[in-house]
Amino acid sequence: MPTEIGTSPRGIVVDTRNSPHARLRPVAVGAVKLLPGFWHDRISVNARVTVEHVFEQLEIEGMFNRFKKAHDPAAFAGEVRFAGEARLYKWLEAAGTTMVREQPPEIAAMVESAIDVIERAQFENGYIGLTIPPDHPEERWQDPDFKHELFAAGHLFQAAIAHRRATGSERLFEVARRLADHVAAEFGPGQNEGRPGHPEIEMALVEMYRETGEQRYLDTARFFVDAAGGAEMTAISGHAVKATFFAAGMADLYAETGEAPYREALERLWKNMVGSKMYITGAVGGRVRTESFGREFELPHENAYAETCAAIGSVMWNWRMLGLEGDGRFANLMELCIYNSVLAGVGLSGDSFFYDVPHACFGENAAGPWSEQDRHTTPGPRARQPWFFERVSCCPSNLARFLAQLPGYFYGTNEEGLWVHMYAANELDWQLDDGMPVRMRVSTRYPWDGTVEMEVEPEHDRAFSLFLRIPGWCQQATASINGQAVTVAPHKGYLELRRRWSRGDSIVLDLPIRPEVLVADPRVVEARDSVALQRGPLVYCLEGVDNRGLALRDVELQVGASGDFLREVPHSGFAEDAVAITGEGSVPADPQSDLYRKMDAPQQRRKQVSLTAIPFFAWGNRGESEMTLWIRKQRESVDHG
Numbered sequence: 001m002p003t004e005i006g007t008s009p010r011g012i013v014v015d016t017r018n019s020p021h022a023r024l025r026p027v028a029v030g031a032v033k034l035l036p037g038f039w040h041d042r043i044s045v046n047a048r049v050t051v052e053h054v055f056e057q058l059e060i061e062g063m064f065n066r067f068k069k070a071h072d073p074a075a076f077a078g079e080v081r082f083a084g085e086a087r088l089y090k091w092l093e094a095a096g097t098t099m100v101r102e103q104p105p106e107i108a109a110m111v112e113s114a115i116d117v118i119e120r121a122q123f124e125n126g127y128i129g130l131t132i133p134p135d136h137p138e139e140r141w142q143d144p145d146f147k148h149e150l151f152a153a154g155h156l157f158q159a160a161i162a163h164r165r166a167t168g169s170e171r172l173f174e175v176a177r178r179l180a181d182h183v184a185a186e187f188g189p190g191q192n193e194g195r196p197g198h199p200e201i202e203m204a205l206v207e208m209y210r211e212t213g214e215q216r217y218l219d220t221a222r223f224f225v226d227a228a229g230g231a232e233m234t235a236i237s238g239h240a241v242k243a244t245f246f247a248a249g250m251a252d253l254y255a256e257t258g259e260a261p262y263r264e265a266l267e268r269l270w271k272n273m274v275g276s277k278m279y280i281t282g283a284v285g286g287r288v289r290t291e292s293f294g295r296e297f298e299l300p301h302e303n304a305y306a307e308t309c310a311a312i313g314s315v316m317w318n319w320r321m322l323g324l325e326g327d328g329r330f331a332n333l334m335e336l337c338i339y340n341s342v343l344a345g346v347g348l349s350g351d352s353f354f355y356d357v358p359h360a361c362f363g364e365n366a367a368g369p370w371s372e373q374d375r376h377t378t379p380g381p382r383a384r385q386p387w388f389f390e391r392v393s394c395c396p397s398n399l400a401r402f403l404a405q406l407p408g409y410f411y412g413t414n415e416e417g418l419w420v421h422m423y424a425a426n427e428l429d430w431q432l433d434d435g436m437p438v439r440m441r442v443s444t445r446y447p448w449d450g451t452v453e454m455e456v457e458p459e460h461d462r463a464f465s466l467f468l469r470i471p472g473w474c475q476q477a478t479a480s481i482n483g484q485a486v487t488v489a490p491h492k493g494y495l496e497l498r499r500r501w502s503r504g505d506s507i508v509l510d511l512p513i514r515p516e517v518l519v520a521d522p523r524v525v526e527a528r529d530s531v532a533l534q535r536g537p538l539v540y541c542l543e544g545v546d547n548r549g550l551a552l553r554d555v556e557l558q559v560g561a562s563g564d565f566l567r568e569v570p571h572s573g574f575a576e577d578a579v580a581i582t583g584e585g586s587v588p589a590d591p592q593s594d595l596y597r598k599m600d601a602p603q604q605r606r607k608q609v610s611l612t613a614i615p616f617f618a619w620g621n622r623g624e625s626e627m628t629l630w631i632r633k634q635r636e637s638v639d640h641g
Helices: 038-060 063-068 086-098 105-121 149-167 171-186 201-212 215-227 240-257 260-276 308-325 328-345 394-409
Strands: 032-034 411-414 417-420 426-431 437-444 451-458 462-469 478-481 484-486 494-501 505-510 515-518 530-535 538-543 567-570 579-588 606-615 631-633
Touching (some): 038 086, 086 149, 105 149, 105 171, 149 171, 171 201, 201 215, 201 240, 411 426, 451 462, 478 494
Antiparallel strands (some): 478 484, 478 505, 567 579
């Protein structure tokens, strides 16, 4: 049964509390109070800077004027960007979630002004759109594969649900409900059988079903998934954002229907992505021109696309898969994406962004005129942008909403107890599935340090399980309860601590963090004979700012299998408690070398240099600079003089 109308707690992102085929239930954003630390700082910047910045940029690009002219045929004489209104809807979702904890008057005023123009833009039958001229209603929904009206509608549904759950207001939700009724009446077998060219509406319709109990919303979501052949899919392919959003929608559909073909297809797609089509940072979609997955093991670095929105799509999909099964492999991939490929998309200041996120950029484009230089990306040193006026600026608003919602990804519950998916300094105030209130305080400097201290405060003594995720990168975790060591034997990535808990019981979980050296499958051509560095959940890279005077393309790193040659050092450039990795490497002593040589010819002489690596998420915050994530392994001939 769906949730009773209007009873969703403040800030639940994906409401599976009554989904019959989901193992875990969500915890609301408003139940998690962040304490000073890594995520407190990042999400505070999002609330204070990014949310307002995105609104201002939407004003500059004319978004609100387009809505005001939605009923004016003359306004459609010029170019209209398909589904551009989705950017405003994503911003509304970000703002609504930000208002869960507090309602700053400036953000509340922005939200009301946005709802004003959306309300006025709605037509009598519920349709809203900035693509089809108002004097040609017969063209509406006639090309959903290309014009993406359904994509925008889905984002409006999600924005309205978030606003309702945050504020209790029905105003935007009623607008969305009229549009959802219109979509459900338009599409289906024997009616309009077009399908979305850009998935999004599938998961939005399922969430509308969860919020209202209206079966027609779930049926329409099923129609769209089936029209795309979801249950028959065998490999993940095509546009990376579309593919991950579609998979998230199919996972939502399975949570409600339990139909095995959907779940089997999701498993095939996930294994295909993780096994051969995903970057070491969790990013996906390496092809530039089509923004898409390529062939297996086709993962270019300098010309990578790796769009920020695709990384967010992967997290959304993995979050839903985690809810279905409680399997830590999905939480591991969430964490990898969040700390690396998602965070890399937004600058530390909160008002600058990467759209595509390459995994290497050098002083020159060595590929010359044959590289994929087009409107999407240009190889070479990269500068973050405040907005993308010449492109569909989807990533900034998507980042704003995702970071606002992130505390809702930290925990889960079920009839067995409380699940901890991600570690951050916070206070939790929630209830177990039987309704008993429970509080927990978490102290940690994660991801810089792996010690996590937790204090549990149930309302009264009672037995339940506390499930602590043991990250996939950690091989030697230890734990104790009230000072007494416990055996760490995780099942599907979670350590279950079952006991009768009392107020003040404390747990210490130690996840030793040290630099690790990673290599790629040799079929990843660009990573052959190279290594990457990881420390805990963070992937590291070399940036020119920290390695001045070195051509990073030519650098080689001295490494051992266990990372013994690497050292950890404090770095104040990107976060409190931040840690960099230093080591020794080499560069050519003579920059000139033969393009080809005999196999037994002497190797080029090299000279020793010191190298510094920083977390991948932090690059690009100190001006244009070279960067590389993969570093060639050092050969033997080094001139130490």
